[in-house]
Amino acid sequence: MNIECIHIGMPKTATTYLQNVWFQDPAYCLSYLGCSPLVTQIHKIISTGKGMNEPVTVRTDKTYVEGQKVIISNEGFSTPFMNADPETQKKAYSYISLCSESLRKYFPNCQNILLTIREPKAWIKSMYTQGIKMGSHGSCQEFVDINELFLKASFDLRYLVNEFRKKFNNVIVLPYEMLKENKDQFWEVWSCCLDLPIPRPLNSSEKFNVSPGDKRIYWLSQINSQCSKVFKTLINSPSYQKNVKLANLKTEWEALNNSYLNTNKWVHRRFAEYANDSQINEMYEMLNMSFPEKTFFDFTIGADLKFEIKKNFIDFLKKENLIKDNYVKQYEANLSE
Incomplete structure (x- = not known):
């Protein structure tokens, strides 16, 4: 074929x-x-x-x-x-x-x-959201800061x-x-x-891989953070790890180590994607959470990263005439804001 x-x-x-x-x-x-x-x-x-x-x-x-x-x-x-x-x-x-x-x-x-x-800016926000869905946590600016080389x-x-x-x-x-x-x-x-x-x-009417709204993404970020902390506590617990080494908890630890973060990631992600609004609100109340300031989702692209995007993405599109000019102009205008 x-x-x-x-x-x-x-x-x-x-x-x-x-x-x-x-x-x-x-x-x-x-x-x-x-x-x-x-x-x-x-x-x-x-x-x-x-x-x-x-x-x-x-x-x-x-x-x-x-x-x-x-x-x-x-x-x-x-x-x-x-x-x-x-x-x-x-x-x-x-x-x-x-x-x-x-x-x-x-x-x-x-x-x-x-x-x-x-x-570029819309793509960065969408990738940040995807990262939260994959199990990461933190603000959008934190995502940009730790992923500068990736970006x-x-x-x-x-x-x-x-x-x-x-x-x-x-x-x-x-x-x-x-x-x-x-x-x-x-x-x-x-x-x-x-x-x-x-x-x-x-x-x-068919839609695929639709991102949850900001309220759901913030909840998911917080839950991912809690799960990560719980797991790191076990990793860094001398008494628990001592018992693991003594073999009476070895099987348990192997099961947790192989499944916990990945399984919880998917359970929480699917809840964020499929729970109705009242169920999301109920979860906020249960955890005593407040919706964050808008700045949680805001981000600034640093001068060095912005220069690289301009040179290797936007200017290359212009030079090679790869897509219609109106899209390139919009990309450049949004990057300058």
Whole structure:
């Protein structure tokens, strides 16, 4: 089967929506979950230097039917190491290079790369929210401060596009804002650039990976913080860890260590996403919580980071004429505010 297009992200640019369009259209066959082992292997190689020779199988998410157009799609191919320590975040460029090399190796006949992008400030806020949903905590400014290296690499469009151009003939960039404003136009441009049929649209009422509102995100941030503190207390408790070493709590500790934070993360996330407003309000009252000042969600982009975004993201878009000028102007205006 021929791979027609590899969609590499960025995350939080309606990637879940795009994947569901391709997944549900019988003319297409999607590999999202099916290519996750490759993303995991690349993470492992760059993070630890291990896993170079481990075999990886990439599959489609549904059984391939002869004649279908196969789309590889995973946002993990473009933006690594959010909330990681600074030394790991510095490896983002090596990660991107290895993604390009690996995708060329696994899909030698594919020439089309799709990258979807988004206005920088809106993307940062959306990534902060996603981080809270994944188990982190703290204010939006704290997120920006600890992720400066991650953000610099994420907005280095110059490096990312040039790395993929070394391996693929056709790298196209489309703005999230076009998809949000006019889905038909987005798919027409995509179809024209890649010479592929326009996919069948989803039901207009269908939404995917919708972010909770600020009130729910603040609650989730606080709960994540409490869970983290509870777990760190156990890790740093001399008396508890002594009992663990004496073996009578070894099995218990292994179970907690392997599951606690991950399981609680998902329970709390789903509560934030699916509880009704009265249940959220009840939880605020139960925990004696007050909704924070608006500044909890405000953030300032420092001069150095702003310079890097301007140089490697906005100016590169201008120079290469990758998307329509009106989007670039809006990106630049918002960054200057």
